[in-house]
Amino acid sequence: MLLQVRDLNVTLPDQGQRLHAVRGIDLDVAAGETLCLVGESGCGKSMTALALMQLLPRGAKLAASELRLGDLDLASLSEKKLSGIRGRRISMIFQEPMTALNPVFTIGDQLRAVYRRHTGASAGAAQARAIEMLESVGLTNAALRMRQYPHQLSGGLRQRVLIAMALMCEPEMIICDEPTTALDVTTQAQILHILKEAQVSRNMGMIFITHDLGVVARIADQVAVMYAGRIVERGPRQSVLRTPIHPYTKGLIASVPKPQGDKPGTARLASIPGNVPAFHQADARCPFLSRCALRMEACFTEPPPIRQLPSGQQVSCHLPLPAQEAQSQ
Incomplete structure (x- = not known):
């Protein structure tokens, strides 16, 4: 495995408190593989990328049980050695090409x-x-x-x-932080083509951060859905996009506009009510609890179980699994 991350946590100072921006993230990316991190703004995607590069804001604290790039233990390297790694073995395309x-x-x-x-x-x-x-x-x-x-x-x-x-x-690994967000559709397609060609020719691992599920459907091998600093669902692209299990993943996919045929304007655009919360206290309960229309009694008292499904998906949720998945467990 090219990139291995276990129990990645990032906290930030915020008005005398600590904000838990990234909580317990596990990631694996193989050479030549693309992992897409998806979720709303404020879910911790960019902070995760900055943590992997160890370019966090002043006052931020990073902790991880494992943070490894190939044969390198990134967490143990000095700043001088890290500066020789960034741009050489692991690179990042930052947000906002204008700035x-x-x-x-x-x-x-x-x-x-x-x-x-x-x-x-x-x-x-x-x-x-x-x-x-x-x-x-x-x-x-x-x-x-x-x-x-x-x-x-x-x-x-x-x-x-x-x-x-x-x-x-x-580099062996490239992190792309929403590199197509501010671009028109034609330019976006060209940029995605350039990145994919570069990845294939160099057998690079790639983490692609986006909130555009159309981009995910086009380039991802694996998908990890982030919410409030945690990964709530992950798995192969087709499994996650075609048969989402977590209510947040379902809400994101339902929010994508769809063609309406001969009757434009007749369908309501789905949305997820509320906003991503700011977590100043470590809370083991499901982070989506306050916005979930399907919450159960257990959601208020117990951490959501993490379940591995035969499809390759992993989901963190109390809800019963779909019948076919439950039978195959």
Whole structure:
């Protein structure tokens, strides 16, 4: 297994208290595999990604029983050693292509700096590598782009630059934090194609963070559904999307707009009432309790059991399993 994470927890300072942003997360990603993390804004997806990169905000505390990338125990490495790993063996495409690049340096300056920092290459070799990577992500006239500043590029072009930067040193693992959210549908499709091609050619592991289930259906091998800092359901893409079990997963899928045929405007768009709560106290009960229309008496008093199903799905919920799943357990 390329990436192994066990019992990952992140707490943040918040008005004199500790906010439990990530609670007890387990993740496994193999080489060449794509794991999609899905959920509403505020569920802890980006914080999980930052924890894996160990780029957490000031005052944040990380704890994990295991945090391993290949042969490396990431939790035991010093900051100096971690800085040599980030961008080299594990890379991240950050949210918001409009702001993720440094506005006072040219595209070429930023790409060359990454390559030289991790490989010790000459300026000429770094220049050639940067142009090669820009061309590989679909930028025409790459030599000209190298001399431009981020504000001179569109959002789609900036996203391509960020992908090129993340791939400069051919990492084993790449984390993509909603890299297509601000892009139009055509550009989104192009970006997804570039990422998938890069993954296949390099046999990279990939964690893809998104709230777009259409993207999940297109690229995921495994899906993990996060809510309030926890994973409430996980499993193979087809199993989770076709036969969701947790009420939150069902709510997310029901919220996706569907074509209405000859009678547009006749169907109501489903929604999940309420908001993601902020957890300042560690609570073993189901985090979806306050918003779940199917809650039971046990939900108020006991932690939800974690059940492994023959389909490969794992769900954390008190509700009875579907008949076919219950019979096969």
